[in-house]
Amino acid sequence: VQLQASGGGLVQAGGSLRLSCAASGRTFSNYAMGWFRQAPGTEREFVASISWSGAVTDCAESVKGRFTISRDNAKNTVYLQMDSLKAEDTAVYYCAAGRKYFSGGYVDSRDSDYWGQGTQVTVSS
Numbered sequence: 001v002q003l004q005a006s007g008g009g010l011v012q013a014g015g016s017l018r019l020s021c022a023a024s025g026r027t028f029s030n031y032a033m034g035w036f037r038q039a040p041g042t043e044r045e046f047v048a049s050i051s052w053s054g055a056v057t058d059c060a061e062s063v064k065g066r067f068t069i070s071r072d073n074a075k076n077t078v079y080l081q082m083d084s085l086k087a088e089d090t091a092v093y094y095c096a097a098g099r100k101y102f103s104g105g106y107v108d109s110r111d112s113d114y115w116g117q118g119t120q121v122t123v124s125s
Contacts, residue, residue, distance in 0.1 A: 001025045001114040005095045008119030011085055015123070017097040019080040021095030021116055029053075031113070032098050032106040033071055033078040037091035037121075047093070049106040056104030062087070085125040102118060 007019040034049035048059045048069040057069050066085075071078040076092065078095060096112035 001028070001031065001097045002096050003097060003114055003116030004081060005093065005116040005119040008093060008121045010122045010124065013085060013087055013123055013125045015085050016083045017085065017121060018091055019082065019119060019121075021078045021080075023076045023078075028076040028097075030099060030102065031033070032102045032104070034096045034098060034106050034109075035071075035078075035080045035093055035114065036109050036112075037089075037093045038091075038118075039091040042091075043108050044094070046066060046107045046109065049098075049101075050078065051104040051106075052102045057065045058105065058107050065116065082121070085121075085123045087123050090121060090123050092120050094118045 002024045005021045035047040036044050040045040050057045050069045068081040095116040097114040098106045098111045100111045
């Protein structure tokens with residue numbers, strides 16, 4: 001699976017962005033999809049994930065109620081809608097695909113089989 005993330009940029013605190021991750025190659029619907037992020041000097045952390053069908057989602061406590069993950073299997077694309085952005089959301093955001101927890105519970109970056117290249121999100125306060 002090849003993953004191409006897009007949609008990052010510079011936004012003011014309180015604003016919104018929508019990230020997209022387009023997949024190609026192997027069957028997209030065989031994989032759970034996740035978003036992870038990494039700020040300078042920190043480890044990569046889980047943000048949100050969605051099961052192969054879209055029925056199950058998981059979300060980090062730090063973004064719960066502000067970020068929403070969704071997928072469109074017909075378009076081979078996963079989205080991350082980010083609202084009420086805060087300065088601490090500033091990071092490089094990576095999309096990933098994981099087969100092990102394809103029905104839900106995909107929260108560990110070590111369970112990822114494929115990674116996208118990352119897209120920078122910068123939130124100014």
